Amino acid sequence: MNGVHDMGGMDGFGRIEPERDEPVFHAPWEGRVMAMMRAMGCVGGWNLDMFRNARESQPPSFYLTASYYKSWEKTLETLLLERGLVMEEEIVASRSFSGSTVAGQPLRAEDVSKALKRQSYERSTSAAALFKVGDGVRTRNIHLPTHTRLPRYARGRRGTIERVHGCHVFPDSSAVGAGDDPQWLYTVVFDGSELWGTDDDPSLKVSVEAFEPYLEAL
Secondary structure (H helix, E strand, O other): OOOOOOOOOOOOOOOOOOOOOOOOOOOHHHHHHHHHHHHHHHHOOOOHHHHHHHHHOOOHHHHOOOOHHHHHHHHHHHHHHHOOOOOHHHHHHOOOOOOOOOOOOOOOHHHHHHHOOOOOOEOOOOOOOOOOOOOEEEEOOOOOOOOOOOOHHHOOOEEEEEEEEEEEOOHHHHOOOOOOOOEEEEEEEEEHHHHHOOOOOOOOEEEEEEEHHHEEEO
């Protein structure tokens, strides 16, 4: 997806100003948004890639001005409405009118620690990897209408396979409900000048985790 969220290599957004002694949450409602996200993931409302796809689809005017958890909260609303789990009137009233439920068991207090653990996205496959460490590759210049993990600044660029990570859930398929579609995952290292031009620091290297469908042999 070519969205405003894909900001790597873009200028004009100002300096990143770290917040000294930044708290985990700036307000109690942010923690509740995090809890709702985890709860819906636990009961199977949607997966992480679907969540990312919905967030990346937000209008630039909202995405660039909303705080991190405000963007999350809006994403939750979008997904709940799309799946018919809530109505607009219920969101406005902050209560349920219909008693809608989702499939799966509700998240219980004793299960919270499990829900906070990152799942494994590695999958088995009978297909052999197309590339090995040291191979030269070029990333494809793709422009998908939905979620992808290939950043815009790294498309159509030459790099070298640095590491082979095994086969994993392919986010591009998972984001649109097309299943795991397992694909080989690699670390590809690029010279800075390949990404940013000849004026860049010649010693700079950038590594990107790239799935096999993103790559072609040189």
